[in-house]
Amino acid sequence: xxxxxxxxxxxxxxxxxxLELSRLWRAKPWQHIAAVLVTAAGLVAHTxxxxxxxxxxxxxxxxxxxxxxxxxxxWLVVAIYLVYSLKVGKREGYNSFGLFVxxxxxxxxxxxxxxxxxxxxxxxxxxxxxxxxxxSLSIGITGVFIGFLISLMYLLQHRRLxxxxxxxxxxxxxxxxxxxxxxxxxxxxxFPMLTIGLITGVGMAISSPTGKAIFSWKDPIVIGFCxxxxxxxxxxxxxxxxxxxxxxxxxxxxxxxxxxxxxxLLGLQVLVSLIGIQSHNG
Amino acid sequence: MKLRVVYCNHETAxxxxxxxxxxxxxxxxxxxxxxxQKKFPGIEVVIVSTCNRIEIYFGTEQRxxxxxxxxxxxFISEFHNVPLDDFINEIRHETELEAVQHxxxxxxxxxxxxxxxxxxxxxxxxxxxxxxxxxAVGPLTHHLFQSAMSIAGRVRTETKLSEGRISIxxxxxxxxxxxxxxRFDNKSVLILGAGEMAEETLRYLKDEGVQKITVANRNFxxxxxxxxxxxxxxxxxDQWESHLSQADVIVSTTGATEPIISVQRFRELRQQxxxxxxxxxxxLGAPRxxxxxxxxxxxxxxxxxxxxxxQTCNRNRQARKKEMLKANKLVRAASDQFLHxxxxxxxxxxxxxxxxxxxxxxxxxxxxxxxxLDDVSEQDKQQIEQTINRIVNxxxxxxxxxxxxxxxxGTPHSLLKTVKELFRLGEDSRE
Numbered sequence: 001x002x003x004x005x006x007x008x009x010x011x012x013x014x015x016x017x018x019l020e021l022s023r024l025w026r027a028k029p030w031q032h033i034a035a036v037l038v039t040a041a042g043l044v045a046h047t048x049x050x051x052x053x054x055x056x057x058x059x060x061x062x063x064x065x066x067x068x069x070x071x072x073x074x075w076l077v078v079a080i081y082l083v084y085s086l087k088v089g090k091r092e093g094y095n096s097f098g099l100f101v102x103x104x105x106x107x108x109x110x111x112x113x114x115x116x117x118x119x120x121x122x123x124x125x126x127x128x129x130x131x132x133x134x135x136s137l138s139i140g141i142t143g144v145f146i147g148f149l150i151s152l153m154y155l156l157q158h159r160r161l162x163x164x165x166x167x168x169x170x171x172x173x174x175x176x177x178x179x180x181x182x183x184x185x186x187x188x189x190x191f192p193m194l195t196i197g198l199i200t201g202v203g204m205a206i207s208s209p210t211g212k213a214i215f216s217w218k219d220p221i222v223i224g225f226c227x228x229x230x231x232x233x234x235x236x237x238x239x240x241x242x243x244x245x246x247x248x249x250x251x252x253x254x255x256x257x258x259x260x261x262x263x264x265l266l267g268l269q270v271l272v273s274l275i276g277i278q279s280h281n282g
Numbered sequence: 283m284k285l286r287v288v289y290c291n292h293e294t295a296x297x298x299x300x301x302x303x304x305x306x307x308x309x310x311x312x313x314x315x316x317x318x319q320k321k322f323p324g325i326e327v328v329i330v331s332t333c334n335r336i337e338i339y340f341g342t343e344q345r346x347x348x349x350x351x352x353x354x355x356x357f358i359s360e361f362h363n364v365p366l367d368d369f370i371n372e373i374r375h376e377t378e379l380e381a382v383q384h385x386x387x388x389x390x391x392x393x394x395x396x397x398x399x400x401x402x403x404x405x406x407x408x409x410x411x412x413x414x415x416x417x418a419v420g421p422l423t424h425h426l427f428q429s430a431m432s433i434a435g436r437v438r439t440e441t442k443l444s445e446g447r448i449s450i451x452x453x454x455x456x457x458x459x460x461x462x463x464x465r466f467d468n469k470s471v472l473i474l475g476a477g478e479m480a481e482e483t484l485r486y487l488k489d490e491g492v493q494k495i496t497v498a499n500r501n502f503x504x505x506x507x508x509x510x511x512x513x514x515x516x517x518x519x520d521q522w523e524s525h526l527s528q529a530d531v532i533v534s535t536t537g538a539t540e541p542i543i544s545v546q547r548f549r550e551l552r553q554q555x556x557x558x559x560x561x562x563x564x565x566l567g568a569p570r571x572x573x574x575x576x577x578x579x580x581x582x583x584x585x586x587x588x589x590x591x592x593q594t595c596n597r598n599r600q601a602r603k604k605e606m607l608k609a610n611k612l613v614r615a616a617s618d619q620f621l622h623x624x625x626x627x628x629x630x631x632x633x634x635x636x637x638x639x640x641x642x643x644x645x646x647x648x649x650x651x652x653x654x655l656d657d658v659s660e661q662d663k664q665q666i667e668q669t670i671n672r673i674v675n676x677x678x679x680x681x682x683x684x685x686x687x688x689x690x691x692g693t694p695h696s697l698l699k700t701v702k703e704l705f706r707l708g709e710d711s712r713e
Contacts, residue, residue, distance in 0.1 A: 015301075018508070157461060161458060161580075164593075165593070166457065166594055175463055175464045176461065176463075177462065178464045247560070
């Protein structure tokens with residue numbers, strides 16, 4: 001039954017993406033509204049699915065498994081996208097977010113479908129710390145995804161302004177200043193959250209007797225995550241120090257760092273799950 | 283009547299060519315009129331030179347020959363010291379009805395880069411005024427340019443061409459400026475030049491909420507006037523570089539014949555800025571005030587010139603196809619009417635004279651008759667007068683209709699000459 005639900009919202013997001021894509025071919029005002037409505041329907045199914053999983057495992061969705069927390073991250077991305085779409089309404093330059101957000105959501109849901117969905121037993125033991133760990137990681141990862149998308153939008157907008165090109169009818173991008181501001185906040189929010197997630201994860205692993213046995217610094221996910229964390233730390237410090245006027249550099253760095261983090265996290269998680277590399281951390 | 287226009291515009295030539303052929307100052311205009319009058323005596327001339335077009339109208343009511351396209355091209359080449367090969371393929375010419383239609387389309391902004399823009403009417407008005415000041419106009423160009431203003435007004439009120447983004451400034455700020463900044467109320471704007479284009483841009487930026495305005499103009503008084511009108515401050519033109527580091531938007535509309543800053547100097551000034559702020563430069567000058575290489579100085583400089591806005595303007599044009607059709611119909615009708623009226627104006631003295639001569643003959647014959655007949659009552663006199671008038675009108679009808687008919691195609695010089703000779707008009711023929 002849960003598989004049916006997952007396909008339900010996956011199909012909704014896919015349909016919404018197709019509707020957004022169709023605007024590039026022939027733009028009509030109803031297409032964007034229909035895409036937002038279909039995405040909202042997908043979010044309802046998505047919520048229902050997560051609640052069902054939580055009810056079944058008697059655990060909050062974040063504590064169950066990698067499958068669940070990836071879906072929670074996807075849920076957060078969709079929810080932020082919908083709330084923002086409602087807020088900006090028909091403002092010029094703000095109605096093509098779906099084209100960027102929906103492929104990422106689809107990627108998250110597909111990646112989640114490939115991951116192990118068995119509830120973790122360790123999570124039940126240290127509920128508070130696990131909740132803090134998973135919650136901060138989820139928010140951090142959502143910020144990373146959003147930051148990555150905003151960086152891409154910034155680079156696209158910057159390129160088209162430098163090349164003096166017009167955008168296709170039906171496709172619009174927010175101003176550079178707005179994107180730079182959003183990008184800044186995506187880094188400022190996601191980095192501390194990821195750091196909290198990392199510290200609590202390592203702390204839990206070292207402090208608990210069961211965790212000590214399964215935690216390893218040689219774990220590919222731990223190594224990948226640490227590398228990206230260092231890169232993000234440098235970006236965070238640089239951003240905090242720099243004054244304005246480096247929008248394109250920031251967008252480039254964010255796109256690279258966040259893109260690498262996404263590839264590391266999703267790629268490694270899926271690889272671990274598919275070919276069975278030894279890992280116990282997610 | 284003979285009429286010819288030789289022109290190049292944003293559709294036939296790019297800005298590199300247009301800026302070399304532009305008449306950029308009052309002195310250059312005066313000099314051009316002087317040379318044209320010397321070269322083509324007795325010909326009426328009006329030069330229209332804007333950032334998007336360079337057009338020279340020639341006209342005469344006499345039978346003089348108008349200069350051909352090649353002769354005009356040679357004049358332009360010599361005047362601007364630009365090799366003929368550099369622009370000969372970019373210039374076009376129209377004559378008679380097509381020339382009238384061309385001017386009317388230009389005045390109605392149907393030929394403008396930004397469809398529906400209001401500025402072109404005043405540019406044409408000033409072009410005509412300048413020609414009049416140089417004694418280069420005559421009855422034909424006077425009537426032609428007055429009619430152009432009049433049809434421009436009709437198109438503005440009878441179509442929706444003037445709705446939406448209808449100035450170069452609004453297109454530039456709407457398409458590019460708003461993709462760079464999210465708001466303008468906290469932006470500092472530096473205006474270089476104080477002409478009509480500068481004011482038009484300022485008006486649009488003010489509507490967008492701009493508060494901090496600095497105007498630098500070579501004529502300080504003129505700059506001061508513009509600045510005070512829009513709540514800004516005026517600075518001397520040689521000080522503008524020191525304001526570059528505080529500016530977010532630069533609108534340049536000077537009439538300079540060379541770029542006002544070198545790439546090297548611009549780079550130095552940018553490097554001196556404590557914060558490398560985003561700079562949106564709108565170069566509306568023709569010739570350009572900022573060299574295009576300045577756009578590549580750093581990531582935060584966004585430079586746009588007139589030609590960069592063409593793509594947006596074409597999209598704008600596509601969206602208003604229906605209104606364009608309406609406006610074109612009005613222009614065609616007005617052009618036909620102009621020519622008809624003009625040809626009629628040329629034939630009317632002959633028609634008038636013929637009519638007066640024949641009626642005068644009728645009246646003198648009647649008075650001779652009434653002197654001989656003593657017992658004719660007033661009522662009978664009236665009846666006889668009316669009959670004679672009817673006969674004269676009926677006799678006049680065929681030649682007048684023929685003249686009117688022939689004048690639809692142009693001034694029927696041979697026919698008018700024949701009529702004058704046949705009926706001895708212009709002589710004392712009433713004996």
